[in-house]
Amino acid sequence: xxxxxxxxxxxxxxxxxxxxxxxxxxxxxxxxxxxxxxxxxxxxxxxxxxxxxxxxxxxxxxxxxxxxxxxxxxxxxxxxxxxxxxxxxxxxxxxxxxxxxxxxxxxxxxxxxxxxxxxxxxxxxxxxxxxxxxxxxxxxxxxxxxxxx
Amino acid sequence: xxxxxxxxxxxxxxxxxxxxxxxxxxxxxxxxxxxxxxxxxxxxxxxxxxxxxxxxxxxxxxxxxxxxxxxxxxxxxxxxxxxxxxxxxxxxxxxxxxxxxxxxxxxxxxxxxxxxxxxxxxxxxxxxxxxxxxxxxxxxxxxxxxxxx
DNA sequence: TACAATTCAATTGTAAGCAATTTAATTTGA
DNA sequence: TCAAATTAAATTGCTTACAATTGAATTGTA
Numbered sequence: 001x002x003x004x005x006x007x008x009x010x011x012x013x014x015x016x017x018x019x020x021x022x023x024x025x026x027x028x029x030x031x032x033x034x035x036x037x038x039x040x041x042x043x044x045x046x047x048x049x050x051x052x053x054x055x056x057x058x059x060x061x062x063x064x065x066x067x068x069x070x071x072x073x074x075x076x077x078x079x080x081x082x083x084x085x086x087x088x089x090x091x092x093x094x095x096x097x098x099x100x101x102x103x104x105x106x107x108x109x110x111x112x113x114x115x116x117x118x119x120x121x122x123x124x125x126x127x128x129x130x131x132x133x134x135x136x137x138x139x140x141x142x143x144x145x146x147x148x149x
Numbered sequence: 150x151x152x153x154x155x156x157x158x159x160x161x162x163x164x165x166x167x168x169x170x171x172x173x174x175x176x177x178x179x180x181x182x183x184x185x186x187x188x189x190x191x192x193x194x195x196x197x198x199x200x201x202x203x204x205x206x207x208x209x210x211x212x213x214x215x216x217x218x219x220x221x222x223x224x225x226x227x228x229x230x231x232x233x234x235x236x237x238x239x240x241x242x243x244x245x246x247x248x249x250x251x252x253x254x255x256x257x258x259x260x261x262x263x264x265x266x267x268x269x270x271x272x273x274x275x276x277x278x279x280x281x282x283x284x285x286x287x288x289x290x291x292x293x294x295x296x297x298x
Numbered sequence: 299t300a301c302a303a304t305t306c307a308a309t310t311g312t313a314a315g316c317a318a319t320t321t322a323a324t325t326t327g328a
Numbered sequence: 329t330c331a332a333a334t335t336a337a338a339t340t341g342c343t344t345a346c347a348a349t350t351g352a353a354t355t356g357t358a
Contacts, residue, residue: 003255005262008194008210012269012276013172015283017187018212020169021345022290023162028347038166039314045157056336061157063167066337068315075313092323092336106152113154120161121289122282127161130282133275134164140270141171170315177317188344205306215307217345224343241306241353 026119030112034105039068040076041109047082047098048106054093081105175268179261183254188217189225190258196231196247197255203242230254 024038081102087093173187230251236242
């Protein structure tokens with residue numbers, strides 16, 4: 001049929017969009033206990049790996065812009081789990097740092113991935129395949145962005 | 150290391166979340182031409198496949214609730230591409246129908262999937278693998294929801 | 299039949315996302 | 329050197345998402 005390409009079941013983006021949202025919902029009970037939303041959680045993941053990071057670099061890692069990050073970081077600052085300071089060497093930049101209480105949160109977060117993983121019915125091998133394919137897509141996305149610049 | 154599970158590169162949800170958003174961005178130029186957002190677009194995909202559908206059934210297909218759909222459908226109604234009417238047989242329900250101009254939009258939308266597909270660097274086989282894995286996750290999500298009810 | 303439970307859409311309030319613009323700071327290069 | 333271009337964060341405005349609640353309609357059942 002001439003409209004077959006428009007069938008929902010033919011779309012690749014649609015299950016990706018739904019899957020992402022549904023899996024994020026699985027995080028909710030565990031993240032509620034930490035008083036974090038999913039986006040706040042991945043910001044903390046990035047920060048736990050690389051402290052003393054600029055908003056810009058955080059955005060590059062998480063594929064988020066300052067329009068999303070600025071208000072979110074202000075909320076996390078209000079929760080006292082991170083600090084925001086102008087970079088003295090380049091005053092355009094703002095440096096994000098986890099506080100002691102932000103670092104302490106890490107010990108409670110460490111259970112989260114396994115608990116959520118248990119909700120996703122893929123074998124290790126399937127998960128790995130999915131992972132590789134998504135990063136293949138992301139690789140092309142990032143390349144395209146840097147080419148435009 | 151004891152915190153290895155918290156590394157961003159170990160997460161499965163994170164690339165899914167980013168991938169979904171980045172691919173949706175690829176739709177933007179094509180959907181702008183149709184004056185549709187991505188969510189509005191998938192609502193129309195569902196409607197083109199199954200007209201005369203309740204908000205509830207639309208939500209089941211798209212994994213969206215009335216909190217998202219109600220305002221979105223009102224916008225599409227204002228654009229005159231669909232109508233919203235109480236179901237006379239069950240006045241709790243609201244029935245969604247594409248208008249003539251909503252159906253006409255389908256002819257312009259038919260190019261979209263191919264154009265976006267060209268932006269995603271996966272072979273047909275890889276895309277199929279990705280598709281199967283995501284529906285495997287969604288299958289378990291849906292089952293869990295219906296078990297709760 | 300009554301009435302309790304359920305269902306559906308709508309509403310409310312909160313938190314993202316993101317395009318586009320603005321402002322301040324830095325870098326480039328003529 | 330100094331003006332133009334670039335960069336970074338913040339802001340604005342708009343559109344989702346979604347949990348929780350509300351209110352109206354329907355269903356199930358004692």
